[in-house]
Structures are given as structure tokens and as C-alpha cells.
Amino acid sequence: MRAESKLNKKGTYSHTLISSGNMVLTASSVPTPRSKPRYADFRNQYAANGQLSLFDKMESDLTIIYATLLFPPPKALVPAFVVVGFPTNDRRTYAERLDFLAMYSSIEESRESTGQEFPSHHAPVEEIPAPEMPRIRPRPQIVEAKELL
Amino acid sequence: MKTGTHKGTYGFNGESLREVILARGFTSAFVADSLNVSRQSMSNYITGRNSPNPDLVDRICRFLNIPESFLLKESTHDKTEQKSPRFYRSFSAATKNSREMAEIKLEWLIELINFLEIFIELPTVKFPKFDTPSDPTRISNEFIEAVAIRVRQFWGLGTGPISNFVWLLENNGAVVVRRQLHAKTLDAFSCWQGGRPYIILGMDKNCAVCSRFDAAHELGHLILHNNLPEICVRSSKYFKMGEEQANRFAGAILFPQEAFFKEIKRPNLEIFRLSKRRWMVSIAMMIKRAEHLEYISEDDIKTLWVRYSNLKWRTNEPLDDELEVEQPKLVKNIIDLAINEGLLSTEEISNYLHLFHSDIEDCVGLPNNYLDPKAFQVIELNSWITRHKQEVKNVPSSDQQLGTLIPFQPKNNPI
Numbered sequence: 001m002r003a004e005s006k007l008n009k010k011g012t013y014s015h016t017l018i019s020s021g022n023m024v025l026t027a028s029s030v031p032t033p034r035s036k037p038r039y040a041d042f043r044n045q046y047a048a049n050g051q052l053s054l055f056d057k058m059e060s061d062l063t064i065i066y067a068t069l070l071f072p073p074p075k076a077l078v079p080a081f082v083v084v085g086f087p088t089n090d091r092r093t094y095a096e097r098l099d100f101l102a103m104y105s106s107i108e109e110s111r112e113s114t115g116q117e118f119p120s121h122h123a124p125v126e127e128i129p130a131p132e133m134p135r136i137r138p139r140p141q142i143v144e145a146k147e148l149l
Numbered sequence: 150m151k152t153g154t155h156k157g158t159y160g161f162n163g164e165s166l167r168e169v170i171l172a173r174g175f176t177s178a179f180v181a182d183s184l185n186v187s188r189q190s191m192s193n194y195i196t197g198r199n200s201p202n203p204d205l206v207d208r209i210c211r212f213l214n215i216p217e218s219f220l221l222k223e224s225t226h227d228k229t230e231q232k233s234p235r236f237y238r239s240f241s242a243a244t245k246n247s248r249e250m251a252e253i254k255l256e257w258l259i260e261l262i263n264f265l266e267i268f269i270e271l272p273t274v275k276f277p278k279f280d281t282p283s284d285p286t287r288i289s290n291e292f293i294e295a296v297a298i299r300v301r302q303f304w305g306l307g308t309g310p311i312s313n314f315v316w317l318l319e320n321n322g323a324v325v326v327r328r329q330l331h332a333k334t335l336d337a338f339s340c341w342q343g344g345r346p347y348i349i350l351g352m353d354k355n356c357a358v359c360s361r362f363d364a365a366h367e368l369g370h371l372i373l374h375n376n377l378p379e380i381c382v383r384s385s386k387y388f389k390m391g392e393e394q395a396n397r398f399a400g401a402i403l404f405p406q407e408a409f410f411k412e413i414k415r416p417n418l419e420i421f422r423l424s425k426r427r428w429m430v431s432i433a434m435m436i437k438r439a440e441h442l443e444y445i446s447e448d449d450i451k452t453l454w455v456r457y458s459n460l461k462w463r464t465n466e467p468l469d470d471e472l473e474v475e476q477p478k479l480v481k482n483i484i485d486l487a488i489n490e491g492l493l494s495t496e497e498i499s500n501y502l503h504l505f506h507s508d509i510e511d512c513v514g515l516p517n518n519y520l521d522p523k524a525f526q527v528i529e530l531n532s533w534i535t536r537h538k539q540e541v542k543n544v545p546s547s548d549q550q551l552g553t554l555i556p557f558q559p560k561n562n563p564i
Contacts, residue, residue, distance in 0.1 A: 123309035123408050125427075131319040131479045133486055135270045 008042055015042060019064075025084070027069040033081040033099065036091070037068060047091045157200030160221045167195045169215050172253040172508075174246050174331065184208055219503040234382040236370035236391070237338045247332035254328070254512040255349060257502060259342050261513065262324055264501055265483050268492045272479070274322030274345050276372065277303040283376040285390050290441070293394055296372060297401030308408040310428045314361045315475040318348060318368065325364070325477040327352045328514040339367035346371045350477075352514075357472035358431040362399050364475075369398030400438045403430050409438060416445050418456055422467050432457065432466050480513050484520070495520045 001020040008014070018025040024046060028037035037043060046066040070083040082100040087093070170180055181191035186205065193199035201209065210217050235255075237248055262271070279296055282288055301308070304321060311317055315325050323346040330336070330351035336359070339348045348367045350360055373394055374382070381387040413420055413435070421435040428435075436457065440450045457463065487493045498520065499506055506520040 122412055123307055126306045126309050126311045128311060128313040128316045128320065130313075130316055131272070131482060133482050134272065134479070136486065136490060136492065137266075137268055137270050 006042070008040075015040075018069075022064050023067070024064050025067050025069055027071065029073050030070050031073070033070060033083045033097075035070070036087075037070070043068070043087075044091055047087045048089050156202055158203050158206045158221070159200075161194070161200035161206065162220060162222060163195045163197040163200070165220050165222060166209070168253055168256075169213050169219060170195075171249040172257075173213055174250050175213075180209070180212065184212060214505065214507075216499075216503055216505060218500075222503050234374070234377060234379045235338055235340045236367065236374065236382065236395070237335060247330055247335050248338075251330055251335065251338060251349065254508075255338075255340070255347065257504065257508065257512045258324070258326060258349075259347065261498070261502060261509065262345075262480075262483075263343070264498075265487055265493075268487055269483050271324075271345075271483065272320060272322045275304070276321060276323075276346060278375075279372065281373050281376055283378060283381075285374065285377060285381060285387050285394065288373060288394055290397060293369075293373065293397045294401050294406055297398055298405060300368075300372060300402060301405065308405045311403065313475050314364050314403070314429075315350075315477050318346075318364060319477060319479040322346070323348055323371075324480060325350065326480060326512070326514040327360070327474075327477055328511060329353060337363035337367050339371055341371065341375065352474075355474060356469055357474045358425065358429055358434070358466075358469070360474050361403065361429055362431065362434060365399035365403050366395045368402065369395035373398055396437070397441055400430075400434055400441060404428050404435065404438055406442055409442065410444070413439070413444070416449070416453070418453060418460070425466070425468050426472070429472065432462060477514065481515060484513070484515070495522045 001018065003016060003018045005014045006017045015026055018027075026043065026046065030037055046064065049064055049066070065086070067084050067086050070081070070085055072080045080101075084098045084100065085094040086096040088095050167177070170177055177191045177195055178188050181188045184191075184205070186201075190199065190201075194201050206217060206220060210220065235252065265271075277300055279299070281296075304317065306317075315327075318325050325348045327350045330349070330353055332351075333353065335351060336354065337348065337350045339346065341347075348364060348371075350363055350367075352360075354360070370391070374391055377387075377391065382391065412424065416435075416439045418432065421432040424430075424435060425432055436450065436453050439445055439453075445453075484498075487498075488495060495506060498509060502509060506522070507517070509515075510517060510519050
């Protein structure tokens with residue numbers, strides 16, 4: 001697997017391209033799992049070069065298979081969705097969508113319930129015991145008159 | 150106190166009548182109108198100028214659901230006694246009735262605790278004392294942060310999350326009660342009485358993190374504003390300042406600065422959401438904490454608040470339905486011990502306070518009928534059945550004594 005920063009045609013902006021074999025992936029932040037990333041030449045190019053939705057081609061004929069990793073706006077430790085979408089070659093829709101959080105829901109559940117997202121060097125929880133049962137106040141001893149003498 | 154005339158009721162205490170009217174959230178005019186008594190007469194009964202006749206005392210007691218002995222007891226509250234200031238969240242007219250109700254029930258609670266202390270040893274009060282200024286304007290934010298850390302150290306705590314804040318207070322001698330306060334803006338209140346801190350938490354919101362914050366806020370008042378004169382508590386200028394200081398203290402003791410900087414590397418709503426379960430504080434409190442500590446720019450704070458509102462978290466934050474509200478245990482333990490060990494019966498407690506069990510349950514935050522002597526009375530069904538069978542057996546078998554069986558006749562064949 002290879003990740004590289006690629007510049008656009010004008011050289012004004014770069015995007016990260018992840019490739020593995022003939023599979024290439026770019027990542028985009030979108031508001032909802034069904035949203036499409038905004039128009040960009042590089043995305044159109046990747047999509048147009050070869051795509052599964054053509055189906056008239058054999059898979060082996062394709063130079064690349066392009067997919068987009070979709071995630072919600074950043075600043076989230078646990079994203080609300082992680083979807084890999086395979087756009088059609090005209091990028092009007094997705095030929096296939098894989099919802100990773102639905103496929104691997106146990107990842108998020110375990111992180112939330114065990115609090116594993118917090119590194120172990122963080123201050124431990126101060127365990128407070130439940131209040132103990134109070135004690136009966138000792139009663140003053142009754143002293144016999146004889147003892148006083 | 151004036152006693153009744155020959156027409157009135159001997160020993161009637163107008164002050165007790167005023168007390169119970171306030172405890173019920175009524176006005177004397179409302180009670181007078183409801184009982185078909187003139188308002189002037191009611192006023193005379195309350196001020197002690199006159200006393201009602203026994204029949205009217207009976208009607209008053211039934212209307213206000215109070216034992217007659219309550220209105221005939223001598224006043225136990227010493228008016229000359231110096232009261233420490235009560236710290237309420239709101240002194241608005243809207244909460245006046247609720248505050249008065251809460252105040253009376255606090256008096257009853259204190260009376261009960263003082264009574265139970267004769268028999269039972271309560272935990273020693275271990276609250277640190279600080280030389281806090283009597284002028285709230287001289288309490289700085291740095292001082293509040295430092296005091297919060299010193300309180301944690303005094304109680305042997307580090308900088309981690311506190312698993313149960315209410316138990317922490319109780320273990321250090323505070324009497325904490327959770328009960329209905331019947332006002333949205335009256336979340337909690339507290340006071341010092343006889344060297345012991347009392348904290349009353351409202352159960353109207355039923356929100357775990359809000360309640361924890363309320364308890365920490367009240368601790369802030371008890372520690373920071375111990376020397377505050379009553380006039381400062383009531384003054385609107387100082388009142389707001391005092392509330393902000395108590396809020397800052399609550400944030401500082403629940404989520405200390407050191408831990409906040411260590412754990413919240415990049416303040417955003419998602420990390421706050423995840424930290425909520427660990428620290429048991431609201432997301433709103435964490436945004437406020439970031440603001441207090443000037444951890445991020447004002448613009449970033451504004452953005453966080455906008456996103457917070459857009460997500461509709463102002464009405465219901467994530468995890469609010471999941472996290473359990475901390476329940477006080479100390480007062481229940483004391484009452485259980487007194488009853489189970491035979492030191493006192495529920496009737497003796499009721500008789501001492503001259504209150505029905507429902508009022509005692511309410512003022513100490515116990516479930517309904519917890520102190521009702523009849524609620525859990527065991528009826529031995531087996532012995533009843535055996536006795537009943539025995540009685541049936543003892544009936545002579547003579548037909549005449551058992552009566553004659555008359556069969557029903559069909560409609561078309563009348564007798």
C-alpha cells in the first residue's frame with residue numbers, strides 16, 4: 001500500500017492518494033454518508049479512467065479501480081460514519097457503497113464502553129466507597145449506688 | 150406565644166400554622182378561603198392574637214394533612230439562633246414559594262438529624278477551612294482553582310474523575326438529600342447548621358451530570374462563601390458573582406485544570422462527548438471549562454456553542470438518558486439503623502417531629518411509604534385461614550342453625 005500527496009493540474013492544491021495494486025482511494029469529508037464530494041478534476045479523472053460500473057469491461061482490463069473514502073467533518077475521534085464508495089465513471093452515483101461502521105460495529109461499541117480511547121497514563125478514577133453504616137452512640141453506663149460508695 | 154381564649158384551643162401555636170401553610174406552598178388567604186374562614190381571623194390565628202376553636206383546628210389539620218399535635222407543639226425553632234446563609238440558585242419572585250417550602254422542610258430535616266444524633270454517631274465533618282474573604286469581589290479565579298485542588302488533596306484525591314461525588318460529600322460529614330424542589334430554577338441549595346453542611350439536591354431534572362454539578366456547586370458555596378454575610382447573598386450584584394464563583398469551583402473540582410489540559414488535547418464536541426462518560430460532567434460544562442481556562446480562542450468557543458445548539462444538545466445531551474443519578478445513602482442508613490436496631494420506631498420519629506410519615510419521607514428524600522408503619526405490616530394469612538376454618542368447624546351442624554337453602558325458581562314457573 002502506498003500513500004502519496006498529489007498536486008492538481010495547476011499545482012495549487014494537493015490531495016492524498018492511497019493505492020494498493022490497481023485500487024486507488026482518495027478521502028473526502030462529507031456531511032452525510034450519501035453525499036458526494038464536491039467537483040474536482042482529479043476525482044473525475046480517476047473515476048473516468050476505469051470503473052466497476054461499466055461492467056462491459058472485464059475487471060482485468062481496468063487500469064485502476066477508484067474509490068472514495070467518505071467520512072464526516074473532521075475533529076471527531078470516533079467518526080459518525082466511514083463509507084467507501086465506488087463512483088460510476090461519470091461520478092453521478094455510486095456503483096457500490098461499503099459502510100464500514102455497519103460492517104464492523106463492534107469497533108465503536110468496544111471503544112465507547114471500555115473507554116479505550118483514553119490512554120492508560122491518564123489519571124485513574126478516584127473510587128469513592130459508599131457511606132458506611134453509622135455506629136450506635138454508646139450509652140452512658142448505669143453506675144450502681146454501691147459502686148459509687 | 151399567646152394561648153387561646155376560652156373559645157379557642159389551649160396551646161395553639163400560630164407560628165406552627167404559618168410553618169405548615171408555607172410547607173404546603175399555600176398562602177394564608179388561600180387556606181382561609183378554602184376553610185370558609187375570614188382572612189382576618191386566619192391572620193389572627195397565625196400571629197397569635199386569637200386561636201381557632203377545636204373544631205376549626207380539626208378542619209385545618211385535615212386540610213393541611215398535619216397531625217393536631219403539630220399545631221399544639223411549642224415552637225422548636227429558636228428565632229434568635231444565628232442562621233448561616235442559604236445559597237439558592239435563584240432569588241426571583243417565581244421561586245419564592247418553592248424556596249419557602251424548601252426552607253421549612255430543611256428545618257424539619259435538621260430537627261430530625263439532631264434528634265437521631267442522640268442515638269447515632271454521624272460521620273465527623275471533615276471539610277477543609279480556608280481563609281476566604283467575606284467580600285466576594287476579593288475572591289479571584291486563581292484562588293478558586295487553587296482551593297479546588299486543595300480540597301481534593303485534603304480528601305486524599307488525585308486529579309482523576311471522582312466516581313461518586315455525593316458519597317464523597319457524605320463520607321466527609323455532609324448531610325445530602327435528594328428531593329422534589331418544585332421549581333425549575335431551584336436546582337439545589339445548601340447551608341451550614343450546627344457545624345454540619347447540609348446539601349439539598351433537586352430531583353426535578355433527573356439528570357446525572359447536572360445533579361453532580363449541582364452538588365459540586367453547593368460545595369463551592371459551602372467552602373468559598375462560608376464567611377459571606379447574608380446581605381451579600383441577597384444582593385443581586387453579589388449574588389450573580391457568587392453563583393459564577395461556585396460554578397467555577399464546581400468545574401475545577403470535577404475536572405481539574407491539570408487533567409483537562411492533559412486529556413483534552415484538541416477541544417471539540419466529539420472529545421467532550423467521549424469524556425462525558427469518564428468524567429461524569431456535561432458537555433456544556435466542558436465547553437465552559439475550556440472558556441474559563443482560556444484554553445481556546447473566543448471564536449472557537451463561539452463555534453462550539455453554535456454546534457452544540459445545532460445538535461440540539463441544549464435540551465438533551467448524549468448519554469443523559471444512560472448515566473445514573475447519584476443517590477445519597479447516609480440519611481437512609483441512619484434511619485434504617487435506628488429502626489432496625491430498635492432504637493426508635495417509625496411512630497416515635499413521627500411523634501417527635503409531630504409530622505405524618507409522608508412529610509418525613511419527603512424532607513429526607515425517602516421513597517413514599519418508607520416510614521409508614523402500616524405499609525409493610527405482615528398479615529399472617531395462614532393463621533387467619535386456620536382460625537377461620539376453626540370457627541367454621543365450631544358451628545353446629547344442625548340445619549336449622551345453618552339456615553335453609555332456597556333454590557332460585559325459573560322465570561316461567563314462579564312460586
